Amino acid sequence: MAVRVDLNISLDGFATTTDQTPESPFGEDWPRLVGAYAATRTFRERVFKDTSGAGTTGLDDHYARAYFAGIGAEIMGAGMFGLHNFPDDPDWQGWWGDEPPFHYPVFVLTHRRRGSIEMADGTSFHFIETSIEDALERATAVANGKDVRIGGGPSVARAYLKAGLVDQLHVAIAPILLGQGIRLWDELRGFEAGYTVTSETAESGTIHLTYKR
C-alpha cells in the first residue's frame, strides 16, 4: 500500500489555471495544461465514457493507466470536488457527474458538513473536517490494502508532500509557462531526499517525472 500523488503541472510549477471566464469556463490554459492527458485512450474511456477506442496509446496513456490502477481510496480538497463553486446549493454534487471515474471511496476535506453521497458504481463521497493525517488513516482503512491517492488540488497535495506522507509523486509537466496560479513546489525544499527519481518525455512533449520512495 502506497500513498500517491499524480498531478499535471506547467513547466513553471503551476497546477491550476487562472484564465476562466463565463465564455470559457475552463479557460484557454486548461487544454494546454492537461490536453495530452485528456487525449489518452484511458482518460477518454474512464472519464469521458468513450468506449470507441479513440485516443492516444503512447507514453501519456501508459501514465494515464497507471493513474487509475491500484487505487483503493482517494482524498481531495473541497475545490477539486467542486464545493467552492456553488456553496449555497445543498443539492450540488460537484464536478464529477453521475458516473465519477473513481469507483472507490473519496474523502473530501471540507469545513462544511454534508452527508455522504453513494454512487451506483462503487464511488462514494465522504465530507470530513479533520487533519490530513487522520484523513489518510481513514482512507487507508477502507482502501482494502490498495494505494491511497491524494487527488488534489495542489494545496492539498503539497500539504501531504510537505508532511512526508507521500510514497510516490508523479507529475506530468506540460512545457508551457502559465506565470500564475497555485504553485505545487512552494516550501518543498529538499523534498527529493529519500526518493528515487525517474523521468521520460512523451510524444506530446509532456515530461513525466516520478519520485518514488
Place this chain on the structure above:
Amino acid sequence: MAVRVDLNISLDGFATTTDQTPESPFGEDWPRLVGAYAATRTFRERVFKDTSGAGTTGLDDHYARAYFAGIGAEIMGAGMFGLHNFPDDPDWQGWWGDEPPFHYPVFVLTHRRRGSIEMADGTSFHFIETSIEDALERATAVANGKDVRIGGGPSVARAYLKAGLVDQLHVAIAPILLGQGIRLWDELRGFEAGYTVTSETAESGTIHLTYKR
C-alpha cells in the same frame, strides 16, 4: 546567427543557490544543481583545463559541447562576472581566472565604470552600462556571424527572454527542489508561443529542455 540562453535550474525553477557559507563558499546545493554538467568531459576540459579525457560522455556531455559551440560573443550580468563580490577592489578580475573558458568578447552589464580586460586566449571583458537591446547589438556586431549567448545570471537571462530577444533557450533541469533563490520563470507567461520545444532525460536524471524559434 541566433541569441541563445543556456542555464541550469532546479525542478522548482531556481537558477541560483542560496546556502553559501564561509565554510562552503559555493554551498551544498551548487553541486546538486550543476553537478551533472560539471561532470562532463567537455566541461572538465573547457573550464577545469582537465585534458585527461575524464568525465561523462553521454547526453549531458552532448549538451555541454553544444553550450560552447558556435558562440561569438556573450553578455552577462555583473553578478555572474563577480563584480558584486569584491566591489571595492579595482584589481579583482572576477570569478573566471586567468584562462576563462570563453575565447570571445564578453560584455558585462554593470553601472560601475571599468576598463576592458583582454586575456591571452581570445577572451575579453567589456563593462558596459546600457540597455539589454544595445548590449545585444554590440555583442552581435563583434560575434562574426556566430551566435550570441546571454550567459546569465537568471535575472539578465529573464530580461532577454521577456523582451522576446532569445531564439533558443536550453535549460538543464536538475530534479531537485531548492525552494528559494532567483526564479528563472517569473513573468514569462506564454513564453512558449512561437517556439518548438523538445526534451530528453540524461543518464544523470537531468532533463534537457530546449525552446527553439
